[in-house]
Amino acid sequence: MLSPAIHKLIKPAIFVVALVPLAWIIYRTVNNDLGANPIETLNRYTGDWVLRFLMITLAVTPLRKLTGWNGLLRYRRMLGLFAFFYVCLHFLSYAWLDQNFVLTDIIKDVIKRPYITVGFASFLMLIPLAVTSTNAMVRRLGAKRWQTLHRLVYAIGIGGVVHFLWLVKSDIREPLVYAIILTLLLGYRFWTRVHSSQNTVASGTVP
Amino acid sequence: MLINKTADILASEITPKEIYHQRRRFLQQAAAIAAAGATAGLLPYSSEAGQKITNVKKSPLSTADRLTSYKDITSYNNFYEFGTDKSDPARYAKNFRASPWTVSVEGEIKKPAKYQIEDLLKHFPLEERIYRLRCVEAWSMVVPWVGFALRDLIRRVEPNSRAKYVEFITLHDSEQMPGQKPGLFGAGLDWPYVEGLRLDEAMHPLTILAVGLYGELMPNQNGAPIRLVVPWKYGFKSIKSIVKIRFVEKQPLTTWFRSNPREYGFYSNVNPTVDHPRWSQASERRIGEDTLFSPKRKTLMFNGYADQVASLYTGMDLKKYF
Numbered sequence A: 001m002l003s004p005a006i007h008k009l010i011k012p013a014i015f016v017v018a019l020v021p022l023a024w025i026i027y028r029t030v031n032n033d034l035g036a037n038p039i040e041t042l043n044r045y046t047g048d049w050v051l052r053f054l055m056i057t058l059a060v061t062p063l064r065k066l067t068g069w070n071g072l073l074r075y076r077r078m079l080g081l082f083a084f085f086y087v088c089l090h091f092l093s094y095a096w097l098d099q100n101f102v103l104t105d106i107i108k109d110v111i112k113r114p115y116i117t118v119g120f121a122s123f124l125m126l127i128p129l130a131v132t133s134t135n136a137m138v139r140r141l142g143a144k145r146w147q148t149l150h151r152l153v154y155a156i157g158i159g160g161v162v163h164f165l166w167l168v169k170s171d172i173r174e175p176l177v178y179a180i181i182l183t184l185l186l187g188y189r190f191w192t193r194v195h196s197s198q199n200t201v202a203s204g205t206v207p
Numbered sequence B: 001m002l003i004n005k006t007a008d009i010l011a012s013e014i015t016p017k018e019i020y021h022q023r024r025r026f027l028q029q030a031a032a033i034a035a036a037g038a039t040a041g042l043l044p045y046s047s048e049a050g051q052k053i054t055n056v057k058k059s060p061l062s063t064a065d066r067l068t069s070y071k072d073i074t075s076y077n078n079f080y081e082f083g084t085d086k087s088d089p090a091r092y093a094k095n096f097r098a099s100p101w102t103v104s105v106e107g108e109i110k111k112p113a114k115y116q117i118e119d120l121l122k123h124f125p126l127e128e129r130i131y132r133l134r135c136v137e138a139w140s141m142v143v144p145w146v147g148f149a150l151r152d153l154i155r156r157v158e159p160n161s162r163a164k165y166v167e168f169i170t171l172h173d174s175e176q177m178p179g180q181k182p183g184l185f186g187a188g189l190d191w192p193y194v195e196g197l198r199l200d201e202a203m204h205p206l207t208i209l210a211v212g213l214y215g216e217l218m219p220n221q222n223g224a225p226i227r228l229v230v231p232w233k234y235g236f237k238s239i240k241s242i243v244k245i246r247f248v249e250k251q252p253l254t255t256w257f258r259s260n261p262r263e264y265g266f267y268s269n270v271n272p273t274v275d276h277p278r279w280s281q282a283s284e285r286r287i288g289e290d291t292l293f294s295p296k297r298k299t300l301m302f303n304g305y306a307d308q309v310a311s312l313y314t315g316m317d318l319k320k321y322f
Helices: A004-030 A038-067 A070-098 A103-112 A114-131 A135-141 A143-150 A152-167 A173-205 B011-038 B070-075 B088-092 B117-123 B150-157 B255-259 B306-313
Strands: B102-107 B113-116 B127-134 B139-149 B165-170 B194-198 B208-213 B227-229 B242-248 B283-286
Touching: A004 A038, A004 A070, A038 A070, A038 A152, A038 A173, A070 A114, A103 A114, A114 A143, A114 A152, A135 A143, A143 A152, A152 A173, B070 B139, B102 B117, B113 B117, B117 B208, B127 B208, B127 B227, B139 B150, B139 B227, B150 B208, B194 B255
Parallel strands: B102 B242, B139 B283
Antiparallel strands: B102 B113, B127 B139, B139 B208, B165 B194, B165 B242, B208 B227
């Protein structure tokens, strides 16, 4: 759809745009503009961006299929890696700033607090996906196994939203927005799968 | 709901009580007008939040902890009536009308009355009470409240023998408090906000009705014009913008308890050994004092007021009555 030259421009553009949230929070930190509870601000902010990048990444395939713009697929890996990048910052803000790297406290938290358990599990699941994101790893695993492994991202998306939902005190509106978006994105996949398998069955019966 | 709010008033009492209230109101208003005329200029109160309060005594009950800044105290608030984000109250409470304001004191007392806020400020000696405030969300502040002991008011209205609990109710006015507007899911709480104390907790000298902070009339976002402060309990017990104080026989059904009884008990005493089901209460972040890299401070039993209040709970299983 687009010429390779434009693709070459889009990629770095997305890269830069995806770093804007980081630049903004660094700017606020340096200027002492993180509000009354800076650690909470950093933690929430990075968490928000993890969810956003997860949703954006999960939106690539539906968008590609709906628009027929297959070139979108070229940006999926980078978007997914940005989700991973922000989750690393999110975890770091928790483990370092909130917990001061006191390992026993962190372990207790992860075991005892369901929302942290779910969040931490999602973080762990994202690691193999990041590690196997290179072309070489795709070849090594084989496309089919690679794809099966990377379906983990559905569980990660659900885990991320549940993590947010279980953390809020009573106002669930914001996590609910993510839940609705995620339902649409995963629902689309489910729907197309059911639909296409029905087609296959139907076409199979026709001689 | 389960509670029938009129059950403690006998049907036979209703008419005479109404007339009685009307008379009281008339007398009070007459007295207030007379008093206002007589002491114009000397009143510690006019309507503007942020106005200086005069004649405030220091209190030996104040803590020596370093004060949280006025900015942090007035910009980082949980006041869901104005929205659930910490910055919402400062933003959306700007035009809140805290004057005129009437607090109705009623229920199991000999002298029910409707007090104008100006009357309350006149009747009771105001003190500065510097208290630690520990939020259930594991952060804390140190606030120089201005207020008077709730017990002074309680003594004045003379509870009868059926008064076992005190119930407090916040203004219900979704025009002024956008967070109360019904909407899809809303803030997840039922309005108006209701809190409660056992009578002996309400009578404790540490329990105050606060009308200001930092020597000024209460900022809207902090619960103008009058709010409860119970420093040994989690912050949500300290109900804001009170319009009604009822003395009742049964334990009030409080807002957060009703929203999630497993997580928010009636007592909600600060207790580092009883965790919130979803997070630890063993430590806390002191707002404005810690740097990004300093560790959290240990949370103290009863928020550091154990010497004064532990005796209220002798023999009680605080894990059960959290």
